Amino acid sequence: MSHLEQLRRSLAIAEKDVWIYYAKGPVMVFGIIFPLFLIMAFTIGRNMTVVDLFPGLMGMAIFFTSTAVGPAILPWETRSRTLERLVTAPVEVWALLLGDVIASFVFGILISLIPLSVAVLMGVEVLHAAVFVLGMLLATFCFASLSILLSVYPPTDVPATVMMLSSLVRFPMVFISGVFVPVDQLPGWGRAISSVSPLTYFVDLARYSISGISYYSAPVDLAVMTVFAVVFLVVAIKLHERFLPQRFS
Amino acid sequence: MDAIQVNDLTKRYGGFKAVDHISFSVVEGEIFGFLGPNGSGKSTTIRMLTGIVKPDEGTAAIMGHDIVKDSIRARESIGFVPEMANAYVELTAWRNLMFMGDLYGIPRSERERRASDLLKRFGLYERRDNQVRGFSKGMRQRLLLCMALINDPPVLILDEPTSGLDVESSRLIKEVIRELNRAGTTVFLTTHNIEDASQLCERVAIINRGVIIAVDRPEALRQAGSALYCIEVSFSRSVDERELSDIPSVREVMKFGDKLRLYVDDIDMAITSIVDYARIHNMKILALTTLAPSLEDIFVRLTHKTGAE
Ligand SMILES: Nc1ncnc2c1ncn2[C@@H]1O[C@H](COP(=O)(O)OP(=O)(O)O)[C@@H](O)[C@H]1O
Numbered sequence: 001m002s003h004l005e006q007l008r009r010s011l012a013i014a015e016k017d018v019w020i021y022y023a024k025g026p027v028m029v030f031g032i033i034f035p036l037f038l039i040m041a042f043t044i045g046r047n048m049t050v051v052d053l054f055p056g057l058m059g060m061a062i063f064f065t066s067t068a069v070g071p072a073i074l075p076w077e078t079r080s081r082t083l084e085r086l087v088t089a090p091v092e093v094w095a096l097l098l099g100d101v102i103a104s105f106v107f108g109i110l111i112s113l114i115p116l117s118v119a120v121l122m123g124v125e126v127l128h129a130a131v132f133v134l135g136m137l138l139a140t141f142c143f144a145s146l147s148i149l150l151s152v153y154p155p156t157d158v159p160a161t162v163m164m165l166s167s168l169v170r171f172p173m174v175f176i177s178g179v180f181v182p183v184d185q186l187p188g189w190g191r192a193i194s195s196v197s198p199l200t201y202f203v204d205l206a207r208y209s210i211s212g213i214s215y216y217s218a219p220v221d222l223a224v225m226t227v228f229a230v231v232f233l234v235v236a237i238k239l240h241e242r243f244l245p246q247r248f249s
Numbered sequence: 250m251d252a253i254q255v256n257d258l259t260k261r262y263g264g265f266k267a268v269d270h271i272s273f274s275v276v277e278g279e280i281f282g283f284l285g286p287n288g289s290g291k292s293t294t295i296r297m298l299t300g301i302v303k304p305d306e307g308t309a310a311i312m313g314h315d316i317v318k319d320s321i322r323a324r325e326s327i328g329f330v331p332e333m334a335n336a337y338v339e340l341t342a343w344r345n346l347m348f349m350g351d352l353y354g355i356p357r358s359e360r361e362r363r364a365s366d367l368l369k370r371f372g373l374y375e376r377r378d379n380q381v382r383g384f385s386k387g388m389r390q391r392l393l394l395c396m397a398l399i400n401d402p403p404v405l406i407l408d409e410p411t412s413g414l415d416v417e418s419s420r421l422i423k424e425v426i427r428e429l430n431r432a433g434t435t436v437f438l439t440t441h442n443i444e445d446a447s448q449l450c451e452r453v454a455i456i457n458r459g460v461i462i463a464v465d466r467p468e469a470l471r472q473a474g475s476a477l478y479c480i481e482v483s484f485s486r487s488v489d490e491r492e493l494s495d496i497p498s499v500r501e502v503m504k505f506g507d508k509l510r511l512y513v514d515d516i517d518m519a520i521t522s523i524v525d526y527a528r529i530h531n532m533k534i535l536a537l538t539t540l541a542p543s544l545e546d547i548f549v550r551l552t553h554k555t556g557a558e
């Protein structure tokens with residue numbers, strides 16, 4: 001069976017995910033309100049400008065929206081007993097997971113366009129638009145892959161368990177990614193820690209896009225995000241292949 | 250070619266053998282049943298056939314496609330309804346079918362045509378634009394069958410298709426299974442219900458604790474499992490069971506309320522003797538029924554036999 005055909009089935013799965021998991025009132029409201037709330041929380045009453053905050057805020061918006069729903073999909077399908085039928089269709093595990101990643105990706109991109117528009121309206125000028133767009137696509141894909149990786153273990157049918165565990169990863173990641181303090185102002189150990197988070201590189205790239213200043217260079221940021229995306233995706237596929245059977249008993 | 254060919258299939262969970270070196274084959278065009286109590290390894294066997302669970306030992310092929318080496322091909326040749334499965338309740342019946350069709354790479358126009366046909370046949374066409382959330386259990390099971398048939402599969406695999414259904418849905422589903430089979434579909438189903446197995450299946454494998462203990466036609470299993478007939482009789486007043494067991498050819502007597510059940514070797518001799526017994530003791534016979542040995546008797550005998558080993 002051709003990979004292209006499998007890819008088309010991924011798209012069908014992504015479409016299903018969008019209808020079932022994303023096109024829901026509360027999810028949309030969360031997706032839209034949360035980044036705007038972040039913008040307000042960080043600008044109101046502080047003498048930092050939107051321009052100063054833009055890289056970190058965009059980073060958080062993309063990161064939180066593209067990892068918001070992904071981890072819950074497999075536990076949810078296990079619980080609602082739709083998973084066995086789904087995984088016995090002639091679809092490879094990679095294609096199935098890629099479908100979930102694509103859904104998270106689409107949601108992340110669409111929702112992040114809102115804070116991006118608000119920022120632009122508030123006077124943020126994106127100098128290197130092409131680099132920024134590429135970075136945004138890559139980062140969203142990378143985080144969407146991470147969201148699928150987060151549901152690997154335990155192979156539970158309780159979405160809340162997975163969401164709680166994934167929050168334990170997601171929130172600390174924001175703190176070590178140069179969102180609140182730019183990487184170049186961190187101490188050496190801080191920089192070392194921040195280098196293991198893919199979000200660091202997107203924030204760095206976003207800073208470059210609006211000011212021309214960055215700690216790493218734009219090509220490095222893009223390359224590292226690509227590596228993270230591939231690693232997350234491959235590891236997620238391998239581990240899901242291993243643990244998926246345990247979801248049935 | 251056999252529709253399903255299974256050789257020495259084995260699955261262990263830790264040290265526990267959920268499925269233990271089972272072998273059988275399902276001939277094209279038959280309805281083959283897997284009959285066994287809960288936890289006997291029926292679903293695990295099916296999950297190996299559908300490619301979710303990797304066998305530890307043994308091989309299996311569906312329509313000639315190896316379930317491990319050629320899993321996608323094997324899956325393309327089956328329609329499957331898992332045990333206690335559900336369609337997506339947030340989607341409409343129609344969307345569920347379109348999604349399934351997509352997963353099998355069926356072109357849109359073909360998908361739509363098949364979906365309409367199936368929904369009409371299963372009495373769901375009027376409800377096609379309703380969310381599955383509002384469907385009854387029977388309707389959901391019918392929709393799952395539609396979803397299993399969207400790829401027009403040569404082999405249909407059903408894990409406990411009628412369990413927990415109301416009588417009407419259960420009957421409809423059994424009718425559809427027979428109808429599909431008449432049209433050429435091979436059916437492999439599991440059940441823990443003996444009646445379903447004997448009503449539907451041409452051949453039955455009896456499985457217990459991961460081991461197949463018999464494979465045969467339900468009628469042959471009846472005869473092989475027990476040569477004993479059963480007579481149910483009730484008299485105009487109560488009698489001593491022990492006296493009845495002295496009647497020639499009676500092997501065993503059990504009391505069921507005001508009825509007595511006698512297991513006998515020779516049905517003719519037994520009935521004559523019972524009539525004599527009633528006359529001697531000046532009693533009337535209120536009812537007398539002969540029962541062929543049920544599959545349940547055989548099942549209990551066979552499973553107890555292996556259980557004791
Ligand atoms: N994923 C699993 N992990 C551990 N044990 C399992 C798993 N799946 C099934 N089993 C065990 O294997 C045995 C057979 O189960 P199953 O095939 O579901 O039986 P059946 O379908 O006949 O009721 C049961 O004892 C069950 O507890």
Ligand SMILES: [Mg+2]
Pocket residue numbers: 288291292293332408
């Ligand atoms: Mg079962």
